[in-house]
Amino acid sequence: MLCSKALNEGFPMVRKSASGRIGIADVAIKAGVSHATVSRVMNGNFTVDPEIAARVRAAAAELKYQPNPVGRSLALGKTDTIGIVVPDLANPTFQAILRGLSRAAAQDGYRVLIADSFEVSSEETILAGEARRRCDGLVLCAPRMSDAELEEIAPSLHPLVLINRTTSAPGVPSLVVDYGQGVQDIAGHLVELGHTRLAFLAGPPRSASNGMRLKGLETFKAAHLEVEVTMLEGGSDFDTGHEAVDAVLASGATGILAFNDLVAMGLMSGLHERGLDVPGDISVTGFDDIPFAKYTTPALTTAAVPITELGEQAWHQLRALIRKEGNEAPGSSYQPRLEVRASTGPAKAPRSTVHG
Amino acid sequence: MLCSKALNEGFPMVRKSASGRIGIADVAIKAGVSHATVSRVMNGNFTVDPEIAARVRAAAAELKYQPNPVGRSLALGKTDTIGIVVPDLANPTFQAILRGLSRAAAQDGYRVLIADSFEVSSEETILAGEARRRCDGLVLCAPRMSDAELEEIAPSLHPLVLINRTTSAPGVPSLVVDYGQGVQDIAGHLVELGHTRLAFLAGPPRSASNGMRLKGLETFKAAHLEVEVTMLEGGSDFDTGHEAVDAVLASGATGILAFNDLVAMGLMSGLHERGLDVPGDISVTGFDDIPFAKYTTPALTTAAVPITELGEQAWHQLRALIRKEGNEAPGSSYQPRLEVRASTGPAKAPRSTVHG
């Protein structure tokens, strides 16, 4: 008590650079003008006498003054920051989206704040809310939460853009890859090569993109009754593929559609260890066309998704929302492009069905 | 003029939720208490009558009130956010660091803001400054800027931790991987296998970790005069390795130390296309032990770096700095672990030197 009082007496309202960091006030004092004028100069407001402006600029330079972004944010009501929530930062797909988003946003002077939900869907809601409050907008990447929950929180997250997920909440653009068409293209490719027994090594159950693939395969099966398609449980990483070898062999399939490139690579590796030849014995396909896919042995047949571009587009959509351009949130769909490489080849010996 | 005046008269200082978003004031009004009390309740201050606290909590819940982090940040002088600057977000190494950092920081309630300098060193200084001002601390990842510049800006960036780079500026912990020892281990492994002609496929010239590798190789050469080591220019990605095939073959080396796993994979892919066998004809090694390394064909011999852990440790160091624990910024060095897999084998035919 006494102490603090004594201190205050010794230091009567001087404060100056109390926080240690120099602020607008210091510049104002040094230049002999008011805070307001300094602010005007720093923001390029031309209603300031050029001579005074020069003096302020000199003072600012000398003190190496840089405006405090937090103060600015509070006054301006914007942070020049956007947030992105991803289910798993270790996943190359989300890394690529993040990269595209970050690059595009940076070009407009925005930074990105990341939030990794580690695939636990209950965290997503909280993370999204927190991130949104600190930012001017949010990108929700393949959220694992339920449709109902997504729809419920969407309004409070606006401006919001969704990647690989849709919602009926209004004003929320969605950027989705047409995984359904992609798997159909891949399956078609395998059938053309003579495969009649296919297997799909599925992804994370809660993943919407996995759902889209499953739906695509249903469509495919309906159109190709002669083809047998086995569904196998899986995941989204290497190890999933590696551990699925037994299940894959047990299925008797000769053409394997892996959930994504990672799973395909794990699977190929496992098959190789068993002494099986790809594509001699079994054809394997991936999805995404991650950079590595070109360089596996054999090079992986896959469906290329312009994933970095997706991140970039996400920023453009979000920017439009932030700027309140009444673009009615179009959203868009991306068609994967079949990329035939060396991991697929003619079926070895059709076992269950005889053609021609 | 007249308009605005009329407006003000009609709306005399009501404001309420001017920003559209509900604030502490709304809760205060609803609960019939002051802002201060709401703040106290929200922050778990127990000097509030339980009954009033309950009323406030009810009001907050009903209005779905969430404190505005920007206002909080300004008042508290902290943002609960840290920044990380990386030279290239596409590089798996930096992705892994980011992941480790993000995960560790999240556990302490901190978020991370990313800044990608795209390998242009002049951007780094600006990005670092901007990021730092928005955050409570900064991680500078393998900065490409000069030692002088780094030392100059380091004080203004404090709390700061460096990854794979050191500086003489005080109070800046450094987390470095001992790449020098790593390449020596790898080179030693190749020599044990009988290789006497090695080649090093270098990384980005400005990369400090590349410098450490070069230094390590110098040490190695001094200790193994019988071994010839060719230096080849390179980079840090797949394509670098893929395009280096000619240079590698021209060198006549039988053991190739690639800058990292990516380069090694690209190289193996290129060699495979030329019909060369790894490790039959040429042994190839990588560095980092990225997740993919286990799954290449042949599986890649490499030096494993606990890179995610590095990101994690970076957070712990930064946290200590933020909390002003006087830990005198120890920093630490990580030893890579040689991971022998299938991409290295006995030298085919020692050409220039004959042993025992």
Next chain:
DNA sequence: GCGAACTGAGAAAACGCTTTCTGGTGCGGT
């Protein structure tokens, strides 16, 4: 030569929160 319009800069309010300061109430001690 005087009022109106204009210019430019300072004063002050606002942004949304935390925290110190202040003051009223109720209690216990003497």
Next chain:
DNA sequence: ACCGCACCAGAAAGCGTTTTCTCAGTTCGC
């Protein structure tokens, strides 16, 4: 019964900006 102390909640002062408001000093027009 009175003084003092502890308690608790409101008032207000920050935090570092931007921006509106205000007002003094000019300039212009008539």
